[in-house]
Amino acid sequence: MSEKLRFETYEAPAGGWGAAKATAKILLEQSVAVKGSQALLKMNHPDGFKCPSCAWPNPDREKKLEFCENGAKALAVEATRKRASRAFFAQYSVSELMTQSDYWLEEQGRLTEPMRYDPATDHYVPVSWGDAYKLIAAELNALESPDQAEFYTSGRTSNEAAFLYSVFVREFGTNNFPDCSNMCHEPTSRGLPMSIGIGKGTVVIGDFAKAEAIFIIGQNTGTNSPRMMSELVNARKRNAPIVAVNPMPERALIRFTEPQDVLEMATFGSTPISNEFVHVKIGGDAAFLKGIMKVLFERHAVGEVVLDEAFIRDHTHGFEALKADIENTAWDDIIRVSGIAEEQIRRCADVYIASNATIICFGMGVTQHQQGARVIQQIVNLLLLRGNFGKPGAGICPVRGHSNVQGDRTVGIDEKPSEAYLDQLENVFGFKPPRRHGHHVVESVRAMIDGTAKVFIGMGGNFIHAIPDTKAAYEAMSRLNLTVGIATKLNRGHLVHGKQALILPVIARSEIDRQASGEQFVTIEDAMSNVTASRGVLEPASPDLRSEIEIVCGMARATLPESVVPWDSFIADYNLIRDKIAAVYPDLFSGFNERIKAPGGFHLSNPPRERKWNTETGRANFLLFPGLDENKPVGGAEMFRLSTVRSHDQYNTTIYSNSDRYRGVYDGRMVLFMNEDDMRACNIASRALVALETIANDGMARRVEGLTVYPYQMPRGSLAGYYPELNRLLPLGHHDEISGTPAAKSIPVRIVV
Numbered sequence: 001m002s003e004k005l006r007f008e009t010y011e012a013p014a015g016g017w018g019a020a021k022a023t024a025k026i027l028l029e030q031s032v033a034v035k036g037s038q039a040l041l042k043m044n045h046p047d048g049f050k051c052p053s054c055a056w057p058n059p060d061r062e063k064k065l066e067f068c069e070n071g072a073k074a075l076a077v078e079a080t081r082k083r084a085s086r087a088f089f090a091q092y093s094v095s096e097l098m099t100q101s102d103y104w105l106e107e108q109g110r111l112t113e114p115m116r117y118d119p120a121t122d123h124y125v126p127v128s129w130g131d132a133y134k135l136i137a138a139e140l141n142a143l144e145s146p147d148q149a150e151f152y153t154s155g156r157t158s159n160e161a162a163f164l165y166s167v168f169v170r171e172f173g174t175n176n177f178p179d180c181s182n183m184c185h186e187p188t189s190r191g192l193p194m195s196i197g198i199g200k201g202t203v204v205i206g207d208f209a210k211a212e213a214i215f216i217i218g219q220n221t222g223t224n225s226p227r228m229m230s231e232l233v234n235a236r237k238r239n240a241p242i243v244a245v246n247p248m249p250e251r252a253l254i255r256f257t258e259p260q261d262v263l264e265m266a267t268f269g270s271t272p273i274s275n276e277f278v279h280v281k282i283g284g285d286a287a288f289l290k291g292i293m294k295v296l297f298e299r300h301a302v303g304e305v306v307l308d309e310a311f312i313r314d315h316t317h318g319f320e321a322l323k324a325d326i327e328n329t330a331w332d333d334i335i336r337v338s339g340i341a342e343e344q345i346r347r348c349a350d351v352y353i354a355s356n357a358t359i360i361c362f363g364m365g366v367t368q369h370q371q372g373a374r375v376i377q378q379i380v381n382l383l384l385l386r387g388n389f390g391k392p393g394a395g396i397c398p399v400r401g402h403s404n405v406q407g408d409r410t411v412g413i414d415e416k417p418s419e420a421y422l423d424q425l426e427n428v429f430g431f432k433p434p435r436r437h438g439h440h441v442v443e444s445v446r447a448m449i450d451g452t453a454k455v456f457i458g459m460g461g462n463f464i465h466a467i468p469d470t471k472a473a474y475e476a477m478s479r480l481n482l483t484v485g486i487a488t489k490l491n492r493g494h495l496v497h498g499k500q501a502l503i504l505p506v507i508a509r510s511e512i513d514r515q516a517s518g519e520q521f522v523t524i525e526d527a528m529s530n531v532t533a534s535r536g537v538l539e540p541a542s543p544d545l546r547s548e549i550e551i552v553c554g555m556a557r558a559t560l561p562e563s564v565v566p567w568d569s570f571i572a573d574y575n576l577i578r579d580k581i582a583a584v585y586p587d588l589f590s591g592f593n594e595r596i597k598a599p600g601g602f603h604l605s606n607p608p609r610e611r612k613w614n615t616e617t618g619r620a621n622f623l624l625f626p627g628l629d630e631n632k633p634v635g636g637a638e639m640f641r642l643s644t645v646r647s648h649d650q651y652n653t654t655i656y657s658n659s660d661r662y663r664g665v666y667d668g669r670m671v672l673f674m675n676e677d678d679m680r681a682c683n684i685a686s687r688a689l690v691a692l693e694t695i696a697n698d699g700m701a702r703r704v705e706g707l708t709v710y711p712y713q714m715p716r717g718s719l720a721g722y723y724p725e726l727n728r729l730l731p732l733g734h735h736d737e738i739s740g741t742p743a744a745k746s747i748p749v750r751i752v753v
């Protein structure tokens with residue numbers, strides 16, 4: 001066991017004073033107590049900026065403050081006084097930096113000017129913006145085919161920057177758009193259209209106040225979308241039941257104190273959250289969902305009115321096939337695979353049947369499996385059976401991650417663009433976009449491993465530590481001709497670099513963006529399809545930063561001297577970019593610049609809310625899930641399923657501290673959460689040090705050493721540990737069948753003592 005690592009069960013409710021204390025602590029650590037607190041007042045306000053942390057929308061009721069502990073942390077590390085300046089890069093060689101932890105790298109603070117890798121000295125050295133663009137242009141134009149370049153996007157990028165990036169890359173000639181969404185909600189984006197004709201959620205925030213029941217499947221709400229807790233607290237206060245489905249008994253899903261509720265804070269009160277906590281096995285959700293549907297069909301068979309038959313008749317397709325499939329699924333198998341007793345499944349079915357308007361929310365615990373997209377389709381089936389679309393208080397709610405991951409997709413970051421969209425792009429801009437589909441994340445990594453990819457450009461994010469198979473990915477990235485990281489902070493992706501490498505520092509979301517026509521704002525789309533403006537309020541961390549928009553235009557001008565796109569005008573006035581977005585997507589964005597003036601922005605059209613289904617059948621489709629297994633069986637009795645999750649103190653690959661308060665872990669992240677009966681069966685003592693090995697049939701050995709075993713309420717056969725440390729165990733080929741999303745929540749492993 002590492003010297004400092006310790007465990008201490010967290011007994012208090014989540015949120016509350018613990019959250020208030022943690023907020024103050026991070027502002028102090030980053031030396032931004034005053035500046036940060038002032039900026040927090042502007043966060044998620046109509047005249048301020050959108051929180052860079054998660055994609056949860058603003059509430060529709062008046063609230064003075066709209067931020068949470070983790071939003072405050074995200075802001076504090078962005079507004080930090082610390083700087084990774086040229087002096088810092090002169091002090092450390094890249095090889096020296098490689099020996100530091102990810103935590104240490106980000107702790108060096110904000111990047112201040114563009115840097116180029118100098119192989120002669122193994123240091124990053126300053127480079128002018130002009131020379132940086134020239135280098136990118138030279139490398140891109142030297143490729144035999146535009147398809148040898150990979151253009152990554154992470155979901156913090158604004159609509160305007162993402163749109164221009166997609167125009168630049170398509171004019172350059174490829175659809176290679178690996179995107180953070182490919183590792184996240186891609187099973188939603190690909191699976192939902194087959195069911196309901198749109199790859200987005202169908203609820204709006206106001207539906208939460210009208211829901212009669214809320215299900216939360218595979219999502220750690222209190223940590224990853226803390227502002228959503230207000231909706232859950234309110235639901236419980238008006239007696240709407242909540243069912244949480246999770247292999248980890250996440251603290252906030254059990255009991256929560258709203259940190260902004262003065263009375264609850266003063267009285268040390270709290271609200272119980274889940275009426276039913278469903279302690280499902282990893283990968284057991286499809287079985288659980290089928291179990292609830294089985295109860296519905298049983299009761300329907302004996303004449304009870306538990307289905308919305310008019311809705312099923314008028315709006316759906318495939319009912320009989322679903323009924324047959326569910327009736328042929330045996331209770332024994334449902335119980336074995338889900339790990340849930342029949343009694344509890346029946347109680348959850350009762351909750352569902354008693355509710356006339358149900359919302360089902362889900363997160364990475366659902367998407368990151370080999371059948372993630374098909375599990376989502378089972379969630380839809382369950383909702384369709386009681387007509388839970390197109391009525392107030394009901395619908396499906398994929399809880400998106402990055403604050404603009406949904407918007408980036410809407411405005412063109414898509415490796416499989418539709419023909420209609422490409423035609424429109426051609427009409428509006430007058431160049432011929434490439435028609436062949438490009439690479440998603442897993443395909444782009446394969447291309448790097450094969451040696452066909454030569455250039456990687458990362459618009460934000462930390463690709464190298466977000467993707468599977470860390471070791472193979474390091475080797476592949478190092479072989480590239482050029483790697484470019486467009487970033488606010490230093491991360492591993494800048495150190496595992498190609499023969500040439502650039503780090504291009506950007507103005508952050510919370511900072512003022514001044515251009516020729518004055519201060520600019522950008523827009524984002526939250527997880528419920530609201531498009532809102534975001535205006536920075538802080539001075540940029542350095543005068544040498546550029547906006548993401550300027551950088552895209554700079555790369556485009558240098559790379560495409562004959563371009564037909566007016567790049568310079570876009571830099572001067574972001575309204576002109578929004579006009580082009582409106583021209584390319586008239587159905588969604590016509591009148592963009594006018595509509596965005598409304599304080600709460602505007603809502604993008606969502607056909608299922610009106611019971612309109614843009615599917616091949618013209619109806620909502622009941623789709624089948626073959627069997628019950630979300631993951632292919634590999635290995636025998638020694639096999640465990642490992643879920644890689646976020647701690648309370650990280651934002652994806654950015655680690656705020658090495659502790660995970662609600663799960664009782666302090667000062668260490670090399671932890672393995674394990675069931676005590678499993679520990680006894682394997683003869684493993686509490687705090688023992690173990691290694692994990694991946695069970696895979698691809699001839700590659702993957703092993704991580706030095707994990708401390710922490711006896712925890714995990715279902716038997718299910719293990720959990722932290723992302724990104726355990727990504728080296730995740731095989732590139734282990735992904736969702738429909739969408740290609742890495743199955744990071746169900747890695748088959750064996751424990752080595």
Ligand SMILES: Nc1nc2c(c(=O)[nH]1)N[C@H]1C(S)=C(S)[C@@H](COP(=O)(O)OP(=O)(O)OC[C@H]3O[C@@H](n4cnc5c(=O)[nH]c(N)nc54)[C@H](O)[C@@H]3O)O[C@H]1N2
Pocket residue numbers: 053054070184217218219220221223224225245246247248250280281282283284285362363364365366400401402643644645646647648650651652653745
């Ligand atoms: N503070 C903070 N906020 C964030 C992020 C962050 O890192 N930090 N990341 C952002 C991003 S990009 C995203 S995508 C979201 C991620 O937010 P979440 O979707 O909450 O993601 P995770 O923390 O990876 O894990 C989700 C939950 O799934 C559970 N789980 C694991 N396996 C299974 C399973 O088989 N079935 C079920 N039912 N549950 C399972 C885990 O126990 C965990 O509670 O949050 C966003 N917001």
Ligand SMILES: Nc1nc2c(c(=O)[nH]1)N[C@H]1C(S)=C(S)[C@@H](COP(=O)(O)OP(=O)(O)OC[C@H]3O[C@@H](n4cnc5c(=O)[nH]c(N)nc54)[C@H](O)[C@@H]3O)O[C@H]1N2
Pocket residue numbers: 154155156157180181183184185364401402459460461462463465466467486487488489490491506507508509548644645646651652653654723724726727730744
């Ligand atoms: N094993 C495992 N792997 C996973 C997951 C998992 O649950 N388990 N989750 C997956 C998911 S859901 C996601 S979304 C991905 C996340 O993958 P990414 O989005 O690639 O990763 P982040 O850690 O969010 O990226 C952090 C970096 O973004 C840069 N940055 C921050 N703000 C800005 C900005 O405003 N502009 C620019 N240009 N750069 C900025 C900073 O340099 C920072 O270092 O990881 C995936 N990988």
Ligand SMILES: [Mo]
Pocket residue numbers: 180183184185400401402
């Ligand atoms: Mo994500």
